[in-house]
Amino acid sequence: MRDAREPRGRARVAMLTCELDPIRCGGLATMVTALCRALDPARFQPVVVLPRSGHAPPWPHLERRLLPYCAADRYQAGGSEVWLLSNPLLDSEGVIYPEPYDHAGIKKTDEYGERVAELLGALDARLLHLHDAYAYKCLYEARRLGLPTVLTIHRLHEDEPPLAFAEMASAQLATVVTTVSDAYRRERDDFFSARQDVQVIPNGIDLDFWSEDALPPEPAGRAARRRRLLRSLELPERPTFAFVGRFDRDQKGLDVLLDALHAGLEGAPLNLIVAGEGDRALAERTAAAAAAAGDRVRLLRRMLPQDEVRALLAAVDFAVIPSRYEPFGLILIEALAMGAIPVASRVGGLRDVLAGAQPGDPGPGRSFEAGDAAGLAAAMLEMARLALAAPEAMDNARRAARTRAEAYSARRMAARYEALYSATLAAGASPAAGRPAAPSGPPAGRARAREEGANDADRSAT
Structure with missing residues (x-):
């Protein structure tokens, strides 16, 4: 009409x-x-x-x-x-x-x-x-x-x-x-x-929405948002990773992240926040892992609305994207835009975005082979240690991440x-x-x- x-x-x-x-x-x-x-x-x-x-x-x-x-x-x-x-x-x-x-x-x-x-x-x-x-x-x-x-x-x-x-x-x-x-x-x-x-x-993505400038003003910036998030979840002050997505056994790789948590990250100096819902057995396994990890893992068992995803990505240090396959992967662009440094599998659109515009450009963050729990654990541990030892390197990586996101407006x-x-x-x-x-x-x-x-x-x- x-x-x-x-x-x-x-x-x-x-x-x-x-x-x-x-x-x-x-x-x-x-x-x-x-x-x-x-x-x-x-x-x-x-x-x-x-x-x-x-x-x-x-x-x-x-x-x-x-x-x-x-x-x-x-x-x-x-x-x-x-x-x-x-x-x-x-x-x-x-x-x-x-x-x-x-x-x-x-x-x-x-x-x-x-x-x-x-x-x-x-x-x-x-x-x-x-x-x-x-x-x-x-x-x-x-x-x-x-x-x-x-x-x-x-x-x-x-x-x-x-x-x-x-x-x-x-x-x-x-x-x-x-x-x-x-x-x-x-x-x-x-x-x-x-x-x-x-x-x-x-x-x-809408870069006017996916921007720290769209958040309520925070004079102390990202550090203050991060402290507020950790206090709300009763997590200690240390490098913090977030997984946001659907719980499934086929694509998103949450099971790979749980394997990495169990096999290579026990006692590691990091926090992990898992947000999403889906497969019931996988959600129960995540809840059990969170309970066993004590003050290192928190589960938000619901699909977050877009404004909550934005606030979460603007506060954490890293976004974990362990997909087994990913035709594009909007969550990667959203994380880059909000300054959450990615740790992502090398598949599909994730590979294209992380590769960057220039040959040999490693891009911000780290990548690993899809399904490789040990490789994921090693990448997360490396980034957590780097965040503790060289916070200025994280600031540079965040700026590079935002620049990369601008190509996907x-x-x-x-x-x-x-x-x-x-x-x-x-x-x-x-x-x-x-x-x-x-x-x-x-x-x-x-x-x-x-x-x-x-x-x-x-x-x-x-």
Whole structure:
């Protein structure tokens, strides 16, 4: 639905995602929200469509449409138009990604894509941007309507076969495929080699938010924030590391950190703060490790909101990121921006960011081979001793970290997507190489018919 006051020539881009702040599970919400806010409003209008997932959003409500199989509520969220889709499958009690994925999750995914397809005519979008393949079932309808599509692979889901199938189908049907780091494209050449035109656009963060200047003024600076944090957690004054993320057995590597704590860091002069939630057994193992470690380890068993993550990273000395794989790793950029020196595994986007712009540049912090608990323990111990022996070196590393983060601003990310959107719109909705183009005649008539039907539904709802 185009607003009559919308600037002439501004392209409406439908962002198809399961997450947008404050409806979030992790980094996808951070990235999509930052992209929508950073796009040039004179050129592009973000139109976000996502399942309601049981959430009551804080945005002003504009209208409700009753579609044949769901309700679609339209909101205004800053400069973005947001549609939330609701029915028994899409409004599942606050659960964004149901488990087990092989049953409930794929049913919700299929339902979401089918309902998006119903809504396409009413959205009046000129381009669709799928963030991962959750909306894959709308892709053929998009082709019938002559709409070009961008698919961004934030991570592949071979551990969830139904969604892995959706990714394979989406990669063949989308006009353009992108991913978030050169390293991830190389690591997953088994998937990306099916398309010779895959582009890499690194993620970015809002550097106005992720800045110590955005925190309440503190005359004594980082040292005072650190002392206050340690007092609140009843931890002694010594170098402090933080792990922030999802507890899982597949990706984030919390188990590697716990192995390092047990095997190489007993009695080491450091504190560790673990914040997050997820796998119950892993959370219980973390709680047991914290209890056994006494005054060295604290567990914050909850997903921290973004302002709390920012405050934590602005107070600790180091951020531990022991991922087994990481297509990009927004937490690394957030830590760099807040001056928390990273100790991270050499995988995916983490490897790209830590490598720096110049060959041979070691970058701030330390890295280790993914899954290597002994290597992680050695890196943490080395950094803790360096912080005690040469605090000025830590100040230099923090300055280098903030400089590195500046290369990953949301505005830089948005400029790359703007260029991609413009080129894709100029080229039209050409399908992947070797695929027949959709017929050129029916889509316009279908779009008008679908919009008339949506308007009829809207009138019936009011």
